[in-house]
Amino acid sequence: MAILNSQHLRDYPARPDKVYLYGTCLADTLFPESGMDAITLLEQQGIEVLFPMGQTCCGQPAYNSGYEQEARKVALAQIKQFPLEIPIVIISGSCGGMMRHHYADLLRDEPGIEDFCNRIFEFTEFLVHVLKIKLQDKGASEKVALHTSCAARREMGVHITGRALLSQLENVTLITHENESECCGFGGTFAVKHADISAAMVADKTQSLLEADVVRYVTADNGCRMNINGSLEYQKQSLRGEHIASYLLSRVTGGTDGEPS
Amino acid sequence: MTVNIHHPAPSKHTAKAKNFRTSVERDLADEELRENFRGAMKFLSERRKSAFPDELELQTLREQCRLIKQRCLLKLPYLLEQLEDNLTRNGIQVHWAETTEEANSIIQRIISKREATRVVKGKSMVSEETELNAYLEKFGIECLEADMGEYIVQLAKEEPSHIIVPAIHKNKYQVADLFAKNIPGFEHTTDVDKLINEGRRVLRDKFKHADVGITGVNFAVAETGTLCLVENEGNGQMCTAVPNVHIAMTGIEKVVEWLDDVPPLLSLLTRSATGQAITTYFNMITKPRQPGEKDGPEEVHLVLLDNGRSQAFADEELRQTLQCIRCGACMNHCPVYKRIGGHAYGTVYPGPIGKIISPHMLGLDATKDLPTASSLCGACGEVCPVKIPIPKLLLRLRQESVKVAGPEETVMGGEGANRKTTEALIWQGWSAMHRHPALYRASMWLATRLHKFMPAKIGPWTSVRSAPHIAPKTLHELVAQRKNTRAKP
Amino acid sequence: MSTIHSERSGARGRILEKLKAQVAGADYGKLPAEPSYAYPPMSRDAALARFTECLQANHAEVIEVSAETIPLAIERELVKRNISKLICGQKGKFSGSLESYFSRSDSEGIELVKYDFPLSDNKSRLFDEAPASFTHSRCSIAATGTIVLWPSEDEPRTLSLVPPLHFVLVDTHKMVSDFATLLKSEHWGAELPANVLLISGPSKTADIQQTLAYGAHGPKELVVLLLNNNTDKE
Numbered sequence: 001m002a003i004l005n006s007q008h009l010r011d012y013p014a015r016p017d018k019v020y021l022y023g024t025c026l027a028d029t030l031f032p033e034s035g036m037d038a039i040t041l042l043e044q045q046g047i048e049v050l051f052p053m054g055q056t057c058c059g060q061p062a063y064n065s066g067y068e069q070e071a072r073k074v075a076l077a078q079i080k081q082f083p084l085e086i087p088i089v090i091i092s093g094s095c096g097g098m099m100r101h102h103y104a105d106l107l108r109d110e111p112g113i114e115d116f117c118n119r120i121f122e123f124t125e126f127l128v129h130v131l132k133i134k135l136q137d138k139g140a141s142e143k144v145a146l147h148t149s150c151a152a153r154r155e156m157g158v159h160i161t162g163r164a165l166l167s168q169l170e171n172v173t174l175i176t177h178e179n180e181s182e183c184c185g186f187g188g189t190f191a192v193k194h195a196d197i198s199a200a201m202v203a204d205k206t207q208s209l210l211e212a213d214v215v216r217y218v219t220a221d222n223g224c225r226m227n228i229n230g231s232l233e234y235q236k237q238s239l240r241g242e243h244i245a246s247y248l249l250s251r252v253t254g255g256t257d258g259e260p261s
Numbered sequence: 262m263t264v265n266i267h268h269p270a271p272s273k274h275t276a277k278a279k280n281f282r283t284s285v286e287r288d289l290a291d292e293e294l295r296e297n298f299r300g301a302m303k304f305l306s307e308r309r310k311s312a313f314p315d316e317l318e319l320q321t322l323r324e325q326c327r328l329i330k331q332r333c334l335l336k337l338p339y340l341l342e343q344l345e346d347n348l349t350r351n352g353i354q355v356h357w358a359e360t361t362e363e364a365n366s367i368i369q370r371i372i373s374k375r376e377a378t379r380v381v382k383g384k385s386m387v388s389e390e391t392e393l394n395a396y397l398e399k400f401g402i403e404c405l406e407a408d409m410g411e412y413i414v415q416l417a418k419e420e421p422s423h424i425i426v427p428a429i430h431k432n433k434y435q436v437a438d439l440f441a442k443n444i445p446g447f448e449h450t451t452d453v454d455k456l457i458n459e460g461r462r463v464l465r466d467k468f469k470h471a472d473v474g475i476t477g478v479n480f481a482v483a484e485t486g487t488l489c490l491v492e493n494e495g496n497g498q499m500c501t502a503v504p505n506v507h508i509a510m511t512g513i514e515k516v517v518e519w520l521d522d523v524p525p526l527l528s529l530l531t532r533s534a535t536g537q538a539i540t541t542y543f544n545m546i547t548k549p550r551q552p553g554e555k556d557g558p559e560e561v562h563l564v565l566l567d568n569g570r571s572q573a574f575a576d577e578e579l580r581q582t583l584q585c586i587r588c589g590a591c592m593n594h595c596p597v598y599k600r601i602g603g604h605a606y607g608t609v610y611p612g613p614i615g616k617i618i619s620p621h622m623l624g625l626d627a628t629k630d631l632p633t634a635s636s637l638c639g640a641c642g643e644v645c646p647v648k649i650p651i652p653k654l655l656l657r658l659r660q661e662s663v664k665v666a667g668p669e670e671t672v673m674g675g676e677g678a679n680r681k682t683t684e685a686l687i688w689q690g691w692s693a694m695h696r697h698p699a700l701y702r703a704s705m706w707l708a709t710r711l712h713k714f715m716p717a718k719i720g721p722w723t724s725v726r727s728a729p730h731i732a733p734k735t736l737h738e739l740v741a742q743r744k745n746t747r748a749k750p
Numbered sequence: 751m752s753t754i755h756s757e758r759s760g761a762r763g764r765i766l767e768k769l770k771a772q773v774a775g776a777d778y779g780k781l782p783a784e785p786s787y788a789y790p791p792m793s794r795d796a797a798l799a800r801f802t803e804c805l806q807a808n809h810a811e812v813i814e815v816s817a818e819t820i821p822l823a824i825e826r827e828l829v830k831r832n833i834s835k836l837i838c839g840q841k842g843k844f845s846g847s848l849e850s851y852f853s854r855s856d857s858e859g860i861e862l863v864k865y866d867f868p869l870s871d872n873k874s875r876l877f878d879e880a881p882a883s884f885t886h887s888r889c890s891i892a893a894t895g896t897i898v899l900w901p902s903e904d905e906p907r908t909l910s911l912v913p914p915l916h917f918v919l920v921d922t923h924k925m926v927s928d929f930a931t932l933l934k935s936e937h938w939g940a941e942l943p944a945n946v947l948l949i950s951g952p953s954k955t956a957d958i959q960q961t962l963a964y965g966a967h968g969p970k971e972l973v974v975l976l977l978n979n980n981t982d983k984e
Contacts, residue, residue, distance in 0.1 A: 023736045025695075029705055030729050032736035039746050050747050051740045054698035062688050064637060066659030066679070070692035077696035150638035183596045187636025194634050195721030196289055200600045201636070202725065230726030265768050297959075304960045321787040328784040335776050338769035357762035409966055410957035426957060433959045457955060457963035464967060469877045485942050495911060495953040495968025502907040502945070505870060513765065520939045524930040525786070538804065539894040539929075541951045542968070548944035553903040556869035557944060567761075571768040 009157070010118075012129045013087065018048035019126070020082050022090040022099070025057035026222040034222060034243035038091045038123055041249045045131055052081040060098040063106065064188050072106055075099075079107070079116050088119050089126045091245055093152020093221050096122035101155050122152065124161040124220050124244055137169040138254030145175050145214045147205075147228065147241060149221035150183050158220050162244060166218065169251050177212035179204070186227040202231045210239060217241045266670045267569040267621060270362065272392060275623050277607030281630040284605040294430055298602050301429045305593040308536025309644065326529050327648040329522045330584040337574065340483040340516045341565065347486025351548045353561040361391035364566045368393065368475070368508055369400050371562055375506060377402070377472030381464075383490070383497035384408040385477030386424050386587060387510045387566055389609045390622065393475070404475070405467050407496035409460050416443045422603030424610060425534050425589040430602050464496070474500030474558070478511035479586070480526060481563070484519050488563065490544040491530060498542050507546070507558035513565050514583035526586060529646035533588040569621035576672055578657055582617050584647040591641035591651060597634060606631065613641035617654045625662050625675030632658035633679070705735045789893070792927050797892035798978065801925060804895025808951030809964055810972040815919075816979050820844050821851035824917055827973055828882060829858055837863040837876070837913060838884040839904035844919060848884065865909050876912045883913040889924040891932060891948070897974065898932070899947045907945050916969040918949070922978040 019042065023035040039049045058078060063071035078099070082088050090096040100120040107113045127133045146166060152158035159181070166174050185191060185201025192198075205228060209217050218241065219225050225241045232239050269275075277284070288294055313319040333340060345355045358364035364387075372380060380397065382388060382404055394404045394415070406415040410427035414420060417439055421427030428436070437451045440459055447459055476497050480489040488509050490497040501507045517523065531537045550557035573579045592598045592612030603611035608619040608628065616631040632655045641651040663685070666677025694700050712731035719728055740748045792800065802812045815823045828836065836852070839845055852862045865883075869876060888900045897918055901907040910916050926932045929948075933939065938946075953968030964970050 023740075028736045029708055029731055032732045032734060032739050035736040036739050036743070039740070039743075043746070048747065051737075053702070053737060053741070053748055056695040056698060056701040059695070062692060064656065064659070065688065066632075066656070066661075066663040067685075067688040067692070068660050070688045073692050074695040077698075081698075150636070150640070154639040154643055181640075183636045183638035183640070185596070185636060187638065190633065190636045192721055194285070194597075195724060196286060197597055197600060197634065198636070199725040200289055201596055204600075226729050227726065230722070230729060233727035234723075234725060265764075301960055318787045318789075321785050325784050325786055328782055332781050332784070335773055335781070336778065338766045338773065341766065341769070357765055359761045359764060363761060407967070408957070409955045413957065426960075428957055431959075433961070436958050453958045453961040454963050456958055457966055461965060461967060465877065468967070469873045484939050487942055493953070494955045494957075494966035496966070498907070498911050498947070499967050502911060503869065503873075513769075520933050521930065524928070524933065527929070535956070539896055539948070539950050541808070541949065541954055543896075543948035543950075545942065545946040545948075546944070547942040547946075551903075551944050554906060554944065555865065555867065555903065556906045556908045557901075565765075567765050571765060574769060575772055 015131060016047070016086055018050060018086055020050050020052060020084070020086060020088040022055060022058075022088050022095070023051065024090065024092045024095045024222065026226065027091060030226060031222045031243060034091055034245050037243070037249040038089070038245035041245055041252075042089070044252070045133060047131070050084075050086075054081040058095040058098045059106070060095060060102075061188055063098065063102060068106065075103055075106055076110070079103070079110070079113070082116070082119070085115075086119070087121050087126065087130065089121050089123055091123045091220070091243065092223065093122050093149050093156045093158040094223055096120055097151040097155030122156040122158055122161070122220065124158055124165055125156060128161040128164050133165070135165065135168040135248065135252055137171050137251050139169070139171055139251040141171040141173075143173045143175050143214045144247075145177050145209055145212045145217040146180070147184065147209070147217050147219040147221075147224055148181070149186075149219070149224045152221050153181065162218070162220055165244065165248060172251065175212045175214050178208040180208075184224045184228050186223050188223070191227060202227055206231050206235065206237070210237060214239070216247075218244050218247045220244045265572065265575070266674050267572040267624075268674050269360065269569065269623060272361070272623070274608055275627045278619065278623055278627045278631070279607070281605065281607055281634070284607060285601050285634075288601050288605045293432070294602055295600065297430055297432050298599055301426065302593055302599045305426075305535065309533055309590060309593065310536075312532035312536040312538065322525055322529050323646055323648050325525050326586075326646055327584065329517065329526065330586070330647050333517050333522070334514065334574070334580060334583055336518060337513070337516065340518055341513060343483040344481055344486060344516050347483065348563060351486045353486065353488075353549065353563055356562060356564045358564055359567045361566070361568055364391045364510060364564050364568075365393055365396040367564055368510070369397060369402070371506065371508060372397070372402055372473050373400060375472060377506070379467070379471050380404040380473045380475060381407045381467050381471040381500050381504065382411075383474070383476035383500040384411055384427070384492065385475065385510060386421075386609060387477055387512055388475060389421060390568060391510075391566070405464070407464055407468070407500060409457060409494060412460055412464065413439065416440075420604065420609075422611065423589060423592060424587055430604065468499045468503050471500075471504045473506040473508060474504040475508045475510065476500050478509050478515055478563070479530070480523055481511060481516045482520050482523065483516055485547060487520070488546045489523060490542070490546070491527065491540050492544070493541040495542060498544055501544060501546055501558065502556055505558055506560045506562075507549075508562045508564065509546075510564040510566060513567055513570055514585075530586050530588050533590040533644065533646040572673055573618070573621045579621075579654065579672070581649050582621070582654060584649050585614055585618070586647060588646055590644040590646065594640040594644045596636065596638060596640065613651045614649070617649075617651060617658065620658055620673060620675070625658065625673055626678040627675065629662050629675065629678040632662060702735070702737055705737065709733055709735050709738075789928065792892060797925055797927060798922055801890060801892045801895050802976070805951060805972075805974055808895060809954065810895075810951045810974050812974045812976055814978055815975045817844070817847075817977065820919065820975060820977070821848050823975060824848070824884060825852070825858055825860055827917070828860055831915065833881045833915065834859055835861045835863060835880065836882050836884055837865055837880040837909065839902075839909065840864055840866070841904040842886040844886065865906060869906065869908055876908055880913045882915040882917065883909050884917040884919070885910050886919050887921075889926060889932065890920050890922075891927075891929055892925055893928040894950055896929070896948050896950045899949060900943050901945050901947060902943075907947065910947065910949065911968050914965065914969055915971045915973065916952075917973045917975060919975045919977060922976060
C-alpha cells in the first residue's frame with residue numbers, strides 16, 4: 001500500500017473520548033460558525049471537545065511565502081498548546097496538511113514531532129475513519145457540489161471522505177462539476193502576488209460551479225470558500241459555499257438555514 | 262565543500278523571464294490563446310489518464326523510476342565517465358560544455374570543419390537552451406527545425422510554448438495563415454492532413470540535402486554507450502540516418518546506468534507525455550556508420566551540457582530537479598500554465614518544471630517571479646513520473662529568494678532577490694503576534710469589533726472579489742461563551 | 751583541433767570535479783531496493799492479439815501471411831495502391847522468394863529494386879524513386895505493438911524510413927511480451943549494433959491542434975506481414 005503514493009493513507013486509532021479542536025485563523029475572524037458547528041457535531045457524537053485558547057495559526061502563510069523561521073516559531077508555539085495525547089481535529093484540509101506533513105519537516109529537530117503530526121486529523125477524515133459516523137439526513141431534498149481544496153485533496157484525502165459523508169445524506173444529490181479537482185486559485189499570498197492569474201482561476205471555478213446548477217457547494221476549507229464566495233458575491237451570484245461541518249450539522253438537525261455566509 | 266555558483270551571461274531568456282508579469286497580463290487577455298491552451302490541456306490530461314488504468318502499476322512504476330533516477334544521479338560523475346569511455350570506444354566523439362556559449366561553439370566548429378552550411382535539427386530542448394539556431398546563423402549556417410511543431414514555431418519566429426508540443430499555442434487556422442505567408446506555392450487550406458503534408462514536402466527536401474543532423478537525447482546509456490531518442494514523426498530518425506554527420510546534445514543529467522533502466526523510464530515518459538504506450542520510433546544509436554553500411558552518419562558527436570545543472574546538483578534537495586525526464590505532464594496539469602500558456606514564463610522550460618529548473622540556468626534574480634506564481638496546488642507533483650516534489654522545491658526557492666543575501670551566494674545565483682524590507686518586517690510582526698496568544702486574541706478581538714469599518718477595497722484581492730466579511734465575534738470568544746466545550750486557557 | 755581539445759578537457763575536468771565533490775564517499779552498496787511491477791504473463795494468443803490490436807490502433811495494417819504467400823500479399827497491396835516498384839535488401843530470409851516471384855514472366859509488372867548503393871551519392875533513388883520498401887524484422891514486442899529492427903548493410907536504416915509505404919515481416923515466433931524482457935533475454939547490454947530501431951506504427955504527428963496526421967516524415971503507411979505458421983517453428 002505504501003507505494004500508492006497516497007499521503008493520506010494511514011492507520012486510524014480507536015474512537016477517543018475527547019479531542020482537541022484546531023479552529024484555524026481564518027475561521028477565527030471570518031467563519032467562526034464553522035468551528036462552532038464542528039464542535040456541536042462532535043459533541044453530539046459523544047466526544048468531549050477541548051479548545052485550547054492559546055492556539056493561533058498553523059504558520060502556513062509565512063511558510064508558503066518562504067519565511068521559514070517566522071513560520072517555525074509560530075508552529076512551535078502551536079504544538080505547545082496541545083499537550084494531551086489525544087487527536088487534534090482541524091476544520092481545514094490545508095492547515096491539516098501543514099500540521100500533519102509540513103511540520104515534520106519544519107520542526108524536524110523537535111523531539112516528539114512525529115507523534116504530534118500523527119495526532120492531526122482533518123475534520124471529515126476524523127468523522128469517517130475514526131468516528132465511523134452514521135448520519136441521519138433530516139433535510140429537504142437538494143443538489144450540492146463539493147469543492148475540495150488542493151492540499152486537502154492531495155495531502156489529506158478529503159475528496160474521498162467528503163464524498164463519503166455527503167453520500168450518507170439520502171436527500172442530497174452530489175453533482176460533480178467540471179474540473180472538480182482543479183485549484184480555485186486561492187493559494188494564500190499567491191492570490192495577491194499574482195492576482196490576475198488567481199482571478200482567471202477563480203473565474204473558471206465559479207463558472208463550473210454555477211453550471212453545475214446546485215443550491216450550494218460544500219467545502220472543508222475556509223480559504224477556498226473565502227476566495228470562491230468572494231468571487232461569486234462580486235459577480236452578484238446567489239450561490240455560496242458552506243463549510244462541511246455546518247452543512248452536516250444542519251442536515252442532521254433538519255434545519256437547513258439556506259443562507260450560508 | 263566548494264559550491265560553484267553558475268553566473269550565466271545574460272540571454273534573451275533573462276530579459277523575458279524578468280518580464281513575467283507583463284507577459285502574463287498580455288497572454289491572459291488573449292482569448293484565442295486561452296482557448297487553444299484550454300483545449301490542448303484537456304486533451305493531454307485525458308490522454309494521460311487513459312494510459313494509466315491500473316493505479317498500482319502507475320505508482321510502482323513511478324517509485325521504480327524515481328529510484329532509478331536517484332541512483333543514476335548519485336553516481337552521475339562516474340556514469341558520465343563510463344558513458345564517455347563506451348561512446349569513445351564505439352567511435353562516437355564526446356564533448357563537454359559548461360556554458361551554452363561553449364556548447365554552441367563546439368557544434369559550430371564541428372560543422373565548419375566539414376565546410377557544411379545545411380543543418381537539420383530534430384526536437385531538442387537543450388538546443389533551445391543554448392539558442393543554437395541564432396548562433397549558427399551568425400556563421401552562415403542554416404539550422405532548420407524538422408519537428409513539425411518546431412518548424413511552425415521557427416517559421417513564426419517564435420519559441421516553443423511547450424516542451425513536447427512546441428506549437429501548442431497555435432490552432433490550425435493560425436498555422437494555415439503562417440504557411441501561406443512563408444511557403445511559396447502553398448495552397449491555402451486548414452485541413453490538418455494537408456498542412457502536415459506541406460510541411461513534409463518542404464522538410465523532405467531539406468533532409469535530402471542536409472550535411473549535418475542535430476538532435477537531443479532522451480536517455481544516454483552508460484553501460485553500452487548508447488544514445489536513445491523518443492519520437493513519433495521520424496525527424497529524429499531522418500537527422501540521425503541521412504546526413505553524414507550527427508551531433509547529439511544533451512544535459513548531463515540524462516545519463517542512465519543500465520540498459521535495463523530504459524524500459525520503465527520509456528514507458529512512463531510516453532504515457533505521461535501523450536498517453537501513448539510507446540512512441541512510433543525509439544531509436545538507439547551506439548556507433549557511427551560501420552564499414553559496408555550504406556547510410557548513417559560517418560561522424561557522431563555527443564555534446565554534454567552543464568549550464569547550471571551542477572549547481573542544482575550541489576544541493577541534495579534541489580538535485581531532485583535533475584530527475585526530470587521532460588515529459589511535460591506537469592505543464593499539462595498545471596492550472597497556472599493552462600491559463601497563461603508557455604510563452605509568458607519567458608524561459609526555455611515553462612510550467613512547473615521550468616519554475617524549478619530555470620533559476621539554476623538564469624539565476625534567481627532573473628526568475629524571481631516564477632516560484633511565487635503557483636498556488637501550490639500540487640497537481641504537478643502528483644503526476645510527475647519520477648516523483649519530483651515540485652511544490653516543495655518551489656517553497657525552497659521561495660525561501661532562497663527572500664533570505665538575507667550574504668556577501669557570497671551559498672546555493673545559487675540571485676539569492677535574496679525577492680527580499681523586501683517591508684515584507685520581511687510584516688512577516689516578523691506576523692510571527693510575533695501569532696506566537697503570543699494574548700496578543701493574537703486581542704488583535705482578533707479588535708478586528709472583529711472593527712468589522713464594520715472593513716474597507717470594501719483591499720488591494721488586488723477585491724479587483725475580482727468582494728471583501729471578506731469579518732465576523733462580529735471570534736471563534737475564541739464564541740467557545741469561551743459556550744458551556745459544554747472546555748475552553749482551555 | 752587542439753583548441754577544441756583543450757577547451758573540452760577543461761570543461762570536462764571542472765564539471766566532473768564539481769559533481770564528484772558532492773557524491774564522493776556515497777555508499778553505493780546501500781541503495782534502496784527498486785520495485786518493479788510484475789506484469790501478468792501473456793499467453794501466445796493473448797500476446798498476438800495485443801500486438802495486433804496495438805498496431806491497428808496506431809494506424810498500421812496487419813496482414814496474416816504464410817511463408818509462401820508473402821510475395822503475393824505484397825503484390826496485392828502494391829497493385830491496390832497502383833505502385834509498381836519495391837525496394838528491398840538481398841540477403842534476408844525471404845529476399846530470394848521475393849526476387850523469384852517478382853521476376854516471373856506473368857507477374858503484375860512490379861519492379862524489384864535492390865538497396866545496393868551508398869545513400870550519400872544516391873539520395874534521389876531513395877527519396878524520389880522508391881514508393882515502397884520491404885524489410886525483415888529481428889523480433890517484436892507484444893505489450894506495445896512494437897517491431898524491432900536491427901538495420902544492417904543489407905537492410906539499411908533508411909530503408910524502413912524514407913519510402914512512403916513500408917512492408918515489414920514479423921515472425922510471431924520471435925515475439926516477446928515486453929521491452930524489459932527482450933533486453934534481458936537477448937543480453938542487449940553486452941553488445942549492440944550501430945543502430946537499433948523500434949517501430950510501432952506509421953510516422954505521425956499531432957503537432958497541429960492535437961489532430962493526428964500520418965506520414966509526418968517517415969512512412970505514411972506501415973503494412974505488417976504477420977508470419978504466424980504454427981508448424982514453422984524454428
